[in-house]
Amino acid sequence: MRTADQLKIKLFMDGAEIESIRAAIASMPHIKGFTTNPTLMRKAGVKDYAAFAKEAISVVKGLSISFEVFSDEFFEMEREARIIHSWGPNASVKIPITNTRAESSIPLIRHLSADGIPLNITAIMTNDQVRAVGQALHPDIPSIVSVFAGRIADAGLDPVPLMRQAAEILRDRPKAELLWASPREVLNIVQAEETGCKIITATKDILAKLPLLGRDLTEYSLDTVKMFYNDAAAAGYKI
Numbered sequence: 001m002r003t004a005d006q007l008k009i010k011l012f013m014d015g016a017e018i019e020s021i022r023a024a025i026a027s028m029p030h031i032k033g034f035t036t037n038p039t040l041m042r043k044a045g046v047k048d049y050a051a052f053a054k055e056a057i058s059v060v061k062g063l064s065i066s067f068e069v070f071s072d073e074f075f076e077m078e079r080e081a082r083i084i085h086s087w088g089p090n091a092s093v094k095i096p097i098t099n100t101r102a103e104s105s106i107p108l109i110r111h112l113s114a115d116g117i118p119l120n121i122t123a124i125m126t127n128d129q130v131r132a133v134g135q136a137l138h139p140d141i142p143s144i145v146s147v148f149a150g151r152i153a154d155a156g157l158d159p160v161p162l163m164r165q166a167a168e169i170l171r172d173r174p175k176a177e178l179l180w181a182s183p184r185e186v187l188n189i190v191q192a193e194e195t196g197c198k199i200i201t202a203t204k205d206i207l208a209k210l211p212l213l214g215r216d217l218t219e220y221s222l223d224t225v226k227m228f229y230n231d232a233a234a235a236g237y238k239i
């Protein structure tokens with residue numbers, strides 16, 4: 001079993017709390033990049049999109065960080081994408097695979113990628129989508145293909161075979177890095193690496209469990225027993 005130091009997959013942090021991003025930069029050398037989305041930003045209480053993004057870009061010191069467009073119209077998404085791109089060479093522009101009317105973003109993806117803009121295609125859940133994205137991305141432009149493996153698992157499907165196939169689909173596109181998005185547990189980091197994903201993005205809660213990776217289970221079992229014992233004693237339980 002690997003420990004966190006032995007991981008080959010790149011670990012990104014998913015979130016929009018500036019203090020967590022700052023703390024990760026200061027004390028988590030395993031973190032190689034960051035992802036955000038409008039839902040996480042809203043949850044973190046971000047009011048001013050551009051101000052937050054610019055501050056985050058300055059905090060991450062050149063590491064990759066993704067910001068998502070939020071318009072539902074492709075011409076407006078393009079405008080937002082070009083502004084996000086202007087904020088820094090390490091800012092990847094997240095484009096959802098469709099708009100809310102299920103209209104495909106593929107023509108916009110092809111256009112922006114051909115213009116040299118690093119994209120992160122998001123909310124992908126099928127390998128037909130992965131195939132279409134792989135064909136639309138410019139082969140020389142670094143990009144990220146975010147498959148929401150955790151949501152696939154939430155739907156009761158094993159994401160492992162799907163992710164393995166996605167990695168195979170993108171094999172001839174080395175600049176398009178497959179990202180395991182929305183992990184639910186530390187096991188997913190191991191699965192992501194084994195299926196050929198290049199990146200996994202995880203919330204700070206999952207990243208906080210990283211030291212458990214590769215833990216001796218007999219020792220872990222004993223620690224768990226001690227936890228029960230200490231809590232019962234601290235609570236002063238008597239029967």
Ligand code: G3P
Binds near residue numbers: 035151182
């Ligand atoms: O990176 C994708 C992630 O932000 C979505 O996660 O937990 O909403 O499925 P979740």
